[in-house]
Each structure stands twice: as C-alpha cells, then as structure tokens.
Amino acid sequence: MSGMSEQEPGQRTVPEGILSLRTMAMPGDTNAHGTIFGGWILARMDQAASIAGSQRARGRCMTVALNDMRFIRTVHVGNDVEIYCSLLKVGRSSMQFHTALWVHAQQDDTHVLCAEGVFVMVAIDEDGQPRPVPEV
Known part of the structure; x- marks a missing residue:
C-alpha cells in the first residue's frame, strides 16, 4: 500500500509524524x-490533514482524494483521540499526508492505532483554484 508503514498495524505502538x-x-x-x-x-x-496541509501550503487547501483508508480497531466513547500526519510527497499544488488516528491511554501513556489513510490535499487560492505549494 502506498504511503503505509511496512509494519502491520498491530506491531506499531508509537505514533509517527x-x-x-x-x-x-x-x-x-x-x-x-x-x-x-x-x-x-x-x-x-x-x-487533521487539512491543518497539516494548510501549514505546509502556508494558506488554504482542500481535500481532493483519500487513498488506502483502513479502519483497524474500534474507537469508544471517552477515548482520547490523537491524529498524526506525516508528509509523504509534495507536487506542484498537491501534498500527500499519511494520516493516522490513535487512541491514547493516559493512565499508562500507550497508543493504539485505530485508523489510517493517505489524504491528498491541494493548495488553493482565494478563488478556490489550485496554486503552487511554496518551497520550504
């Protein structure tokens, strides 16, 4: 799967990004x-991907695709949910982020991966048209 870690979800215990x-x-x-x-x-x-995309694009962005989405474990009422984003690729106007939702157990400071996917964001101007992603 593109953008996904090579480890199986059950093996990962520490969020990345x-x-x-x-x-x-x-x-x-x-x-x-x-x-x-x-x-x-x-x-x-x-x-979360929109926040990460807006920070990287230094302005507005929008979601244009979601790839490789996996729901791994259920999330329950009261769970402390943390979402981590890792930039995978930057194109002219697009950005791909591996986005992972983890449940954080505060009592023992452990994390459980519950969902992950690759969100494709596009930087847009004031008129909603694609614009270049600035160089870092």
Whole structure:
C-alpha cells in the first residue's frame, strides 16, 4: 500500500509524524452498536490533514482524494483521540499526508492505532483554484 508503514498495524505502538489534532470521542458520535461512527473518524482525520496541509501550503487547501483508508480497531466513547500526519510527497499544488488516528491511554501513556489513510490535499487560492505549494 502506498504511503503505509511496512509494519502491520498491530506491531506499531508509537505514533509517527506531527500531532495535528486531539479530541475526545463523545456519546453523540456513536453508532447503533455504541462505538464511534466511521464518518466521525473520517471527518476528524480530514480535519487533521487539512491543518497539516494548510501549514505546509502556508494558506488554504482542500481535500481532493483519500487513498488506502483502513479502519483497524474500534474507537469508544471517552477515548482520547490523537491524529498524526506525516508528509509523504509534495507536487506542484498537491501534498500527500499519511494520516493516522490513535487512541491514547493516559493512565499508562500507550497508543493504539485505530485508523489510517493517505489524504491528498491541494493548495488553493482565494478563488478556490489550485496554486503552487511554496518551497520550504
């Protein structure tokens, strides 16, 4: 899978990349089975990738694709959710970020990988048109 770590999800115990978003899963975010909706997870991951993309692009960006999305473990109400982003590639106007959602257990400071995917962001101007990503 492009952009994914070569280790299996169960082998990874330490997040990689930059912490882009941290939140708590709440009762209103649950499905009929009492676990957190996949759509809520995707929305938070998209938000984290947007934050990382805007920082790298030094301005507005938008999501244009989501690749290799995997839901690995369930997220439960009250879980401390952390989303880490790692820049994989920069094109003329696009950026690819490996985005991983981890549950952080504060009592023993451990992390469990719950979802990951590659978000493709495009830098945009005030009119919503693609613009070049600035050089670092």
